[in-house]
Amino acid sequence: MEKIDWSKRVMDIFLEICRIPRPSGREEKMGEYLMSFAAARGLAAKKDEVGNVLICKPATPGFEGRQTVILQAHQDMVCEKDATLKHDFMTQPIETYVEDGWLKARGTTLGADDGMGIAMALAVLDSKEIEHGPVECLFTISEETGLTGAENLKPGMMNGKMLINLDSEDEGEIFIGCAGGINTSVEFEYKTEAVPAGYFFLRVGVDKLHGGHSGDDIDKGYANANKILARFLYGALDKYDLRLCSISGGNLHNAIPRDAQAVIAVPFADREKIRVDFNVFASEVQDEYHVTEREAKFFMESTDAVGECIEQGVARNIIRSVFAVFNGVYAMSMDVPGLVETSSNLARIRTENGKVTMLASQRSSVESGKYAVQATLAACFRLAGAKVTSNDGYPGWAPNPKSELLDISVRTYKELFGKDPKVNAIHAGLECGLFLTSYPDLDMISIGPTLRGVHSPSERLELATVPMVFDHLLAILRTIK
Secondary structure: OOOOOHHHHHHHHHHHHOOOOOEOOOOHHHHHHHHHHHHHOOOEEEEOOOOOEEEEEOOOOOOOOOOOEEEEEEOOEOOOEOOOOOOOOOOOOOOEEEEOOEEEEOOEOOOHHHHHHHHHHHHHHHOOOOOOOOEEEEEEOOOOOOOHHHHOOOOOOOOOOEEEEOOOOOOOEEEEEEOEEEEEEEEEEOOEEEOOOOEEEEEEEEEOOOOOEOOOOOOOOOOOHHHHHHHHHHHHHOOOOOEEEEEEEOOOOOEOOOOEEEEEEEEHHHHHHHHHHHHHHHHHHHHHOOOOOOOOEEEEEEOOOOOEEEOHHHHHHHHHHHHHOOOEEEEEOOOOOOOEEEEEEEEEEEEEOOEEEEEEEEEEOOHHHHHHHHHHHHHHHHHOOOEEEEOOOEOOEOOOOOOHHHHHHHHHHHHHHOOOOEEEEEOOOOOHHHHHHHOOOOEEEEOOOOEEOOOOOOOEEEOOHHHHHHHHHHHHHHHOO
């Protein structure tokens, strides 16, 4: 068999995908691209009512009797950018460059999560040299904002009994389980009141934090911008007659917030004292996070008078509850050493239309743990007078110890690279748990090239791992009985 040119089959396709807009909930162009890709190659394809696309390719000669394998990736990407960058994800392509063996994007997320999964699946569909049995490639929508495509996948859409999810981020690791998740929404209603005469207005905050995936990176020691800002404001509450005019931070539920800011007012006589306090605070936090947050930027600057602020009682409850609420790793697994079992991420804060709203995401590989940490957040915010609601969440994916696909994957990896792969569960949410709702007999694994900094502008792809994962994928396809 001719050796696959991975740079052409995979990377060229990925760079093509980087020109296609695909924010979560706006995957129309991506769906059109996939359907056109199939039509140009004479492959059967269909799209369901929510936008999931399935492309089918028959077996290559001599492999007709093999089991059908499903290759699965999601169409959407997390659209995060540097706060100062003007970039429209619906009209502008992702600008990529290579540095020290890593593919990166200029000021935005790269979209290798899960553009690389799409590219690998399409490379299999595009090639005439790859040996495989019948293949079905499933491309789901809105994975990043609620697993919408997987949740709405109907029975009968696909026929295969083995599924390879191409949405993992560590070459050399085969994932066989993932955490379930739930989102919690918080709402403080407030009335405005006049800022007393003789007050000085300041914009205060932090940006350029590392950020990252709220599941994979929750144990990496990265700072949460919302929590850092609340920490300073909490300390200033008792020292100054501080008024809170607005507060905001973070963006997506599945990203650790990188920036947060507030507009505050203090008596004119205290304007220099609070600046000194803030500089001391910033220095202390930078020292605490000197390993993980070397690029952190703290700012306090004068700003135009606002005139009105959040009523004092509610403002104090907002600051105190954000500072007090749990964030980070809640519990480690007692079954899998080193695996985060339960966590929470205070992802977003907004001030608008008489309300301060917040969004937090909780994850756990244990259902009761997921609801326990969610209740912890709800209790804290309800004590502060907020309205708290949660969505239905999504299930985790329990490992299958009798997986034939796992046995094949481990064996072929060792044959290719002369070493055993790691077999793990992952704290991130994958769609596999939801697939089991409509397809309970699926045998599944998840693999992918090495990515770092996903869900943030730091996202990068280790190029050397792409051919390794692709070669492993082809070996699995050739070996399926």
